[in-house]
Amino acid sequence: MTEETNTNDEEAQIEETQTEQVTKLLIDKPSDFKFHAAYIAYSETWDKIAESKIRTELNNILETLSKDEMDYSDFYRELDDYRRHGSKHFEFSRERIDTQRKRDWRQKQTRSQRNQRHKGRH
Numbered sequence: 001m002t003e004e005t006n007t008n009d010e011e012a013q014i015e016e017t018q019t020e021q022v023t024k025l026l027i028d029k030p031s032d033f034k035f036h037a038a039y040i041a042y043s044e045t046w047d048k049i050a051e052s053k054i055r056t057e058l059n060n061i062l063e064t065l066s067k068d069e070m071d072y073s074d075f076y077r078e079l080d081d082y083r084r085h086g087s088k089h090f091e092f093s094r095e096r097i098d099t100q101r102k103r104d105w106r107q108k109q110t111r112s113q114r115n116q117r118h119k120g121r122h
Helices: 002-021 033-048 052-066 072-086 102-121
Strands: none
Touching (some): 033 052, 033 072, 052 072
16 A cells, blocks of 8 residues: 555656646747737736646647747637636637617617706706
8 A cells, every 4th residue: 555655656756747847838929910819818818727747738838839839720720628617617719799779779868868868857
């Protein structure tokens, strides 16, 4: 049993050193707007995820983008998979927009204006 305990301890130490070894890349190019936006998205995703394996994969994705071996649409597609992995709740990608007919809006406006005028007379 002591050998198993020692093996588990060694594996835990290896995982800790791997976590320490993975660092965030500092390849930002502020003069290139598209790359700068991609780097910000990478950075936010990298900060949300604590697993060293996934952080290494994120670093690889950014490196391939910086070497022009990947298109921006492919970069965001791959990054999006990791963004979902890092989020703790389900997020809708589309928002609902409430609309109103112009005629209805005008009726409400005239009604509220009329009420405001009559409130002042009493």
